[in-house]
Amino acid sequence: MKKTIACLLALCLILTLTACGGGKKTEVDLDALASELTASTAFTMDMGQYAMQGELAAPTYGYEAADVTNVKFYYNNGTAEEIFLAQASGEDAAASLEQLCKDRVANQQTVLASYNPDAIPRLQSAVIVRSGVYVVLVVANDSAAAKTVVDKYVK
Numbered sequence: 001m002k003k004t005i006a007c008l009l010a011l012c013l014i015l016t017l018t019a020c021g022g023g024k025k026t027e028v029d030l031d032a033l034a035s036e037l038t039a040s041t042a043f044t045m046d047m048g049q050y051a052m053q054g055e056l057a058a059p060t061y062g063y064e065a066a067d068v069t070n071v072k073f074y075y076n077n078g079t080a081e082e083i084f085l086a087q088a089s090g091e092d093a094a095a096s097l098e099q100l101c102k103d104r105v106a107n108q109q110t111v112l113a114s115y116n117p118d119a120i121p122r123l124q125s126a127v128i129v130r131s132g133v134y135v136v137l138v139v140a141n142d143s144a145a146a147k148t149v150v151d152k153y154v155k
Contacts, residue, residue: 034072034074037146040145045081050075063093079141085135098130122139123139
């Protein structure tokens with residue numbers, strides 16, 4: 001009887017410990033990601049000099065300010081290169097942000113097609129990634145290099 005109770009207690013303990021493993025949340029250091037992206041050679045220009053105030057991202061992308069808790073935004077109008085890194089307030093807000101990033105890229109392609117056709121390949125290869133509450137959009141001259149940097153931070 002003692003062995004049976006001991007086995008049942010051990011089994012309960014094991015099940016309790018394994019049940020906690022699935023709730024791991026990914027944390028992304030947006031400052032470090034922004035720093036590494038702006039220092040990378042993925043862009044035609046030094047993106048660090050194109051830092052925009054975070055408040056400008058909301059009207060640019062069309063989200064409610066309450067949907068984002070942290071944002072980094074860099075934009076070069078001449079090359080259409082940009083970096084948008086956001087931590088959303090929740091999973092639903094992140095899904096919405098991801099769609100807004102896709103919409104932004106599609107809109108930029110339409111707008112720039114007539115007067116800046118050199119930007120179109122950059123937009124077509126834009127890096128858009130969502131992981132948990134984090135959303136990343138990078139439009140770069142070398143999207144593969146930008147994706148390599150993003151993949152180091154966003155799992």
